[in-house]
Amino acid sequence: QSALTQPASVSGSPGQSITISCTGTSSDVGSYNLVSWYQQHPGKAPKLMIYEGSKRPSGVSNRFSGSKSGNTASLTISGLQAEDEADYYCCSYAGSSTRVFGGGTKLTVL
Amino acid sequence: QVQLVQSGAEVKKPGASVKVSCKASGYTFTSYDINWVRQATGQGLEWMGWMNPNSGNTGYAQKFQGRVTMTRNTSISTAYMELSSLRSEDTAVYYCARGRGYDRSFDYWGQGTLVTVSS
Numbered sequence: 049q050s051a052l053t054q055p056a057s058v059s060g061s062p063g064q065s066i067t068i069s070c071t072g073t074s075s076d077v078g079s080y081n082l083v084s085w086y087q088q089h090p091g092k093a094p095k096l097m098i099y100e101g102s103k104r105p106s107g108v109s110n111r112f113s114g115s116k117s118g119n120t121a122s123l124t125i126s127g128l129q130a131e132d133e134a135d136y137y138c139c140s141y142a143g144s145s146t147r148v149f150g151g152g153t154k155l156t157v158l
Numbered sequence: 159q160v161q162l163v164q165s166g167a168e169v170k171k172p173g174a175s176v177k178v179s180c181k182a183s184g185y186t187f188t189s190y191d192i193n194w195v196r197q198a199t200g201q202g203l204e205w206m207g208w209m210n211p212n213s214g215n216t217g218y219a220q221k222f223q224g225r226v227t228m229t230r231n232t233s234i235s236t237a238y239m240e241l242s243s244l245r246s247e248d249t250a251v252y253y254c255a256r257g258r259g260y261d262r263s264f265d266y267w268g269q270g271t272l273v274t275v276s277s
Contacts, residue, residue: 049219049220084264086203093267093270094203094264094267099261141262145208145217149202
């Protein structure tokens with residue numbers, strides 16, 4: 049199973065919006081609406097930010113949103129804040145109870 | 159509140175095995191899968207496999223087939239991940255994560271266990 053493809057890094061200024069893409073195949077992202085996104089600050093465990101492609105868990109800011117088109121899922125963060133600076137990972141269900149992660153994207157808030 | 163508390167850091171020699179524990183609290187242990195995810199230093203997340211604590215059923219990523227074993231002790235709400243034939247490339251932080259069956263996401267994570275493989 050190959051990792052999903054994410055850009056290595058993205059950046060934005062406070063208040064701006066950024067989008068992180070996550071490209072898979074018809075065997076994972078394209079076949080299931082089961083993409084989740086995780087935020088990870090240095091030295092910390094990942095935190096669930098989006099599930100089922102676009103749903104936010106309780107307590108996650110509505111500045112975070114997700115979408116999917118074909119084999120590509122996307123995470124958008126609007127109104128960037130300094131605390132959003134972190135690594136972001138997408139993860140897709142890939143059938144037979146397996147999962148596959150993206151390579152991760154480092155978000156820098158300028 | 160839901161918590162997953164993992165065992166402490168380990169240092170192992172190449173060829174040895176390591177067993178990491180993950181103690182769950184704050185929910186019914188047998189109602190959610192436990193998944194294991196690892197992260198080498200400066201690298202991304204890598205899914206290793208899952209275990210259903212109720213049935214004991216498991217599923218492993220192809221990369222780890224034959225080297226990983228996931229088990230549980232329901233009486234103490236603890237899951238275990240054992241990785242054998244360790245090599246230097248297995249040096250990483252290992253996380254357990256609670257898996258939600260209906261949306262396949264991981265909603266709670268352990269704090270991570272650093273496993274260092276070095277001669």
